Amino acid sequence: MNAPAPAVKKLRVATTSLAGCFGCHMSFLDIDERIIPLLDLIEFDRSPLxxxxxxxxxxxxxxxxxxCNAENVHVLREFRKNCKFLVAMGACAINGGLPAQRNHLDLRDVLEEVYQTEAGLSHGGIPNDPELPLPLNQVHPIHExxxxxxxxxxxxxxxDAIxxxxxxxxxxRTPSLGHGLMHYD
Amino acid sequence: MSDNRIIDAVLERHGRDGTRLVQILREIQEQLNWLSPATLTHIAEGIGWPRAQVSGTAAFYSFFHTRPRGRYCVLWSDNITDRMLGNTDLMDAMCKKLWLEPGRVSEDGLVSVNTTSCTGMCDQGPALLVNYRAVTGMTLQRVDEMAELIRTETPVADWPAEWFAVQDNVRRAEILLAGNFAPGSALRAAHERAEVDGLSASNNRSFRESLPHGIAGPMAMLDEIQRSKLRGRGGAGFSTRFKWEACRNAPLRADQERIVVCNADEGEPGTFKDRVLLTSYADLVFEGMTVAAYAVGATRGFLYLRGEYRYLLEPLEAVLARRRAAGLLGKSILDIPGARFDIEIHLGAGAYVCGEESALIESLEGKPGRPRVRPPFPVTNGYLDQPTIVNNVETFASAALVALHGGDWFAAIGTKQSTGTKILSVSGDVARPGIYEYAYGVTVRQVLADCGATDTLAVQISGPSGMCLAEDEFDRKIAFEDVPTAGAFMVFNTRRDMFEVARNFSHFFAHESCGFCTPCRVGTTLVRNIMDKIANKHGSPYDINELFKLHRLMQGASHCGLGNTACNPVFDTLNKFRPAYEHRLLSLDYEPAFDLDAALSEARQMTGRDDAGAHFAAHSPDEAKA
Amino acid sequence: MNETNTFLLDGEEIPFTPGQSIIQAATEHGIYIPHLCWHPEFKAHGSCKICTVKVNGRFGSSCTMAAQAGMNVENRTSELDDKRRTLLQMYFVEGNHFCPSCEKSGNCSLQATAYELKMVSPHFDMFYPDRAVDASHPDILLDFNRCIMCSLCVTASREVDGKNVFSMGGRGLLGRRIHISSESGKLADTDFALTDRAASICPVGVILPKRKGFAVPIGERKYDKLPINLQVSEETP
Structure with missing residues (x-):
């Protein structure tokens, strides 16, 4: 049997940004020219890229x-279903981050303030188009x-950490971040 | 009288002494209904303490209100035994009658209804406290009548007296509950024994503070305690002789005295034997304290009585007054010149952790009941840094009998390592709940037979922090060397759900954690949340592993016994009644921490949407409408 | 020094002076035992339990346990570091620790300890508690979202400043918090001052001087330069 050695199978990678700012993806792109050798090793599935x-x-x-909303949950579950392993990238995925700053407010008050009482914003009431994902009562990190x-x-x-x-x-190797690569800010 | 006049009168009565802050706060609240910011400022100024320390103490105790409370404050005892007697439905009915949400004060400031930790009436529940007076045997009819009395603002003093009746329910008596104790007899016996039997005076470091009769008497008493092999009845079983001797031998600085404290902060859910001892056997307890004072050379005593037993304060004060009049307390006890010892009663205010001896001492000093860093131990550095022994009510009662009958007599009862008798507080699924006294060594099975338990699934011994025994362990013995106990004996029959038992206890610990150390403060809440998640059928095996992990951490790293034992009921029931957990699990997969569909509820309400996109599909069809 | 006064710390022989705690002796010899509520200037508090070690096989707090000759102390074992990491995760879920928006980031003991123990996530479900911010004082901001209840400010105010501005009161997860010595509960109504020792003692980002945020650029902050385990010192910040 002299079948040719199979080509090294590339790691198939999907990425997404849920309730985040795409800053982590921007940082990903900051690996700069290393993306070229990386593309020999991985291929992208679903991704903003x-x-x-x-x-x-x-x-x-x-x-x-x-x-922060129903769609985030659906996307996350799709990822979990399809990916062998999942990485939570960045503060918002890990602890809710900036979007979670709304968690000490009642969502009903927030919607009311933004869509009904605040001058200049209160046109048309609270959006209720079925196409729009509903916001969750609270923002949650994805491990929940x-x-x-x-x-x-x-x-x-x-x-460099990415x-x-x-x-x-x-x-x-089990991923491990040393001093300088591990930070929360 | 203006508020400040009332406050000043209380402050004066306590000599403006900050160490009496817990008593000051309670007495002022009894008159002013709550502790307003201005009240706390006035108290702080009056005792010369930083205001933050006063407000910090007030905020620590569940029974102190730093926000206005209802003129009627109803607190339902929420031990598992009250649950089994139907307190949840009764409380709901009361809330409906009064148009109330639990925990909220009615808009007119009339009434609030909430739950509280076990009030020690497990043999006659469902129980509650109304304005901190104990009520037993609640029924739907009583709920109706009570709601009516509240609506008509009838003073609690005018409510039917039988609601406040508390039964002793003594079902089995040995030496302690025999009831034939003559006040003063133990003290006289101790004193008389001295002249013929003064031993081992050589190891007595300081005898000046002992009774002028000399060192022989106290040392002879310590010898009797040693012969009796008496061990602490609070559950840990520490040698009473070692404790007393360490206190006696601790050096005293000038202006210091030795202190005897009786721990009547009977907060372990399911325990109520101290209540009975203090109701009908108070002389035995006070005499035991006086014997202890005699043995260790103490001149000051405290009875730290849990706030739930507030109704016992006046009767106990009367017993103390009678004993003073009889020359059994005060300045020259038994007419021995200079033999002085007296006892004052401090009330707790709803904090289970104060049952830990160093937390109890903190509370006696007017501070939040936070267990101290040990060593040093109370026997050398206790109340106001003075040598202090803290013993359980039942230990003192036993010590009185040792003084009266001698150590050998006592040691002949029970087992070799566990001498004397143990009083059990039996409640739950039994025909005859109440108080049972046994010589140590009795089997669990024997107790179950005596109290009329049938189809027993499990017995929770020594309360939530103790052990949960299953049927195959019922031949084990109540004794320090086998099943040690502070006295609680809660019985569950085969119709009960041991998961719900453990969940009730997990709520108890989360409520009672003092919050000082991280593993207990956060861990007890994490455990409670996971138990609730499993109860709400959102759990998975992952959550069960988390419970084990938290158990391992809290057991080793917590600051005191509360945190160290808080996972015991979960650990025991997970090991012995695992199917009770497993049949609640939603799936074998990782499950969300929260109810996803419910997390859209506010947005659904605000948008008026109810389409498919406004919901998460349930995990599996058969769980869909569970 | 009596040469018999030594104990083993992770196999290394450490001399101590009688009366010293384990962590004091270790610190004197430049050895890092992770900790949060302990501070070399003050009597041990013993609440954080991060400094938990194993002494002759039993767990104990190295800040409250006296060093004793011949004891065998385990410190940086994976078993203990695992427990410490779990305790740190408890801190991160019980408070609101959003490092990106915190002025203390890079100089924070909690954060640096979590880096050292390789805490990559809070693991547990977040509590997101509702905690107060007190901006009443002209020079100082209090953000209790970040409080770890170490009580160092309480001790410093009492023992160094002689003021008793703070007290740790209340009970349990929801109740326990810093009380401020004024009827309003506001810092402005106390005699607290920027020059107080208590104003600079906070190991996290609760007590912050106003108008001084983010003064040191990222990369030059205390724990940017060296990890916390290499900054063991009896000198105090």
Missing amino acids: TDIKHCGPCDLGIIEGGL VVKIDYFLPGCPPPA WKLLTDLLAG
Whole structure:
């Protein structure tokens, strides 16, 4: 049997930004020219970088942002269903981050204030189009809804930390961030 | 009288002494109904303490109100035994009658209805406190009548007296509950024994503070305690002799005295034997304290009585007054010149952790009941840094009998390592709940037979922090060397759900954690939340693993026994009644921490939407409308 | 020094002076035992339990346990660091610790300790408590969202400043909090001053001087330069 050796199978990666600011994705792009050798090792499925709308079977899912509405939950669950392992990337995915600052307010008060009482904003009442995802009572980090395998803290995580995590995962090492790469701000 | 006049009168009565702050706060609240910011400022100025310390103490105790409370404050005892007797439905009915939400004061400031930790009436529940007076045996009819009396603002003093009746329910008596104790007899016996039997005076470091009769008497008493092999009845079973001797031998600085404290902060849910001892056997207890004072050379005593037993304050004061008049307390006890010892009663204010001896001492000093860092131990550095022994009510009662009958007599009762008798507070699924006294070594099965328990599934011994025994362990013995107990004996039959028992206890610990150390402060709440998640059928095996992990952390890292034992009921029931947890699990997968669909409720309400997109599909069809 | 006064700390022989706690002796010899509520200037508080060690096989707080000759102390074992990480995660879920918006970030003991113990997530479900901010004082901001209840401000105000501005009161997860010595509960109504020791003692971002936020650029802050385990010192900030 002399079948040709199969080409090294690329790691299939999906990424998304839920209740986040895309800052983590920007930081991802800050790995700069390292993205070129990286693309020899991974291929992107659903991602803001590819504009694919739904994620298929993947090895790795990278989630930026927390959960502030129903759509965030649906996307997260789709990722969990399709990805062998999930990474929570950045402060919002890990602890709710900036969007969670609304958690000490009652959502009803927020909606009322924004859409009904605040001058200049109160046109048309609270949107109720079925196309729009409903906001959750509170913002939640993603580990409260699905199991998360790895966490990458930072706001955003530095490009070097993202690089370290990816290269660790590709090499089959348990990811570990040393001093300087691990930070929460 | 103006508020400040009332406050000043209380302050004067306590000599403007900040260490009496807990008593000051209680007495002022009894008159002013709540502790307003201005009241707290006035108290702080009056005792010369920082205001933050006064407000910090007031905020610590559940029974102190730093916000206006209802003129009628109803607190339903919420131990599992009250639950089993139907308190939840009764409380709901009361709230409906009064148009109230639990925990909220009615808009007219008339009434609030809420729950509180076990009030120690488990053999005659469902129980409640109304304006901190104990009520037993609640029924739907009583709920109706009570709601009517509240609506018509009838003073609590005019309510039917039988509602406030508390029964002793003594079902089995041995030496302690025999009821034939003659006040003064133990003291006389101790004193008389001295002249013929003064031993081991050589290890007595300081005898000046002992009774002028000399060192022989106290040392002889300590010898009797040693022979009796008496161990503490609060559950831990520490040798009474070691404790007393350490206190006796602790050096005294000038202006210091030795202190005897009786721990009657009987807060362990399911325990009520101290209530009975203090109701009908108070002389035995006070005499035991006086014997202890004699043995260790103490001149000042405290009875720290839990706030739930406020109704016992006046009767106990009367017993103390009678004993003073009889020469059994005061300046020259038994007419021995200079033999002085007296007892004052401090009331707690709804804090289980004050049952821990160093927390209790903090409370006696007017502070939040936070367990101290140990060492140093109270025997050397206790109340106001003075040598102090803290013993359980039942320990003192037993010590009185040791003084009266001698150590050998006492040691002949019970087992080799557990001498004497143990009073059990039996409640739950039994025909005859109440107080049972046994010589140590009795089997659980024997107790169950005596109290008329049938189809027993489990017994929770020594309260939530104790052990949960299943059927195959009923031949185990009540004794320090096998099943140690502070006295609670709660019985559950096969129709009960041990998961709900453990969940009730997890709520108890989360409520009672003092909050000092991280593992207990946060851990007790995490455990409670996971138990609620499982109860709401959102749990998975992951959550069960989390419970084990929290148990391991809290058991080793907590500051005091509360945190160390808080996971015991969960751990025991997980091991012995695991199916009760497992049949509640939603799936074997990881499950969200919260109800996803409910998390859209506010947005649904505000948008008026109810379409499919406004809901999360339930996890599995058969759970859809559970 | 009596040469028999030594104990083993992770296998290393540590001399101590009788009366010293384990953490005091370790600190004197430049060895890091993770901790939050302990401060070399003050008597041990013993509440955070981060400094939990294993002494002859039993758990204990190294800040309250006296060093004793011959004891065998385990410190940086994976078992203990796992427990410490869980305790840190408890802090991170019980308060509102949003480092990106905190002036103390980079100089914060809680954060630096969490880095050292490789805490990558809060693990538990967040509590998101409702806690107060007190901006009443002209020079000082109090943000209790970040309070870890170490009581260092209470002790410093009482023992160094002689003022008793703070007290730790209340009970349990929801009740326990810093009380301020004024009827309004506001810091402005006390004699607290920027020059107080208590104003600079907070290990996290609760007590902050106003108009001084983010003064040191990222990269140059205390724990940007060196991790906390390499900054063991008896000198105090």
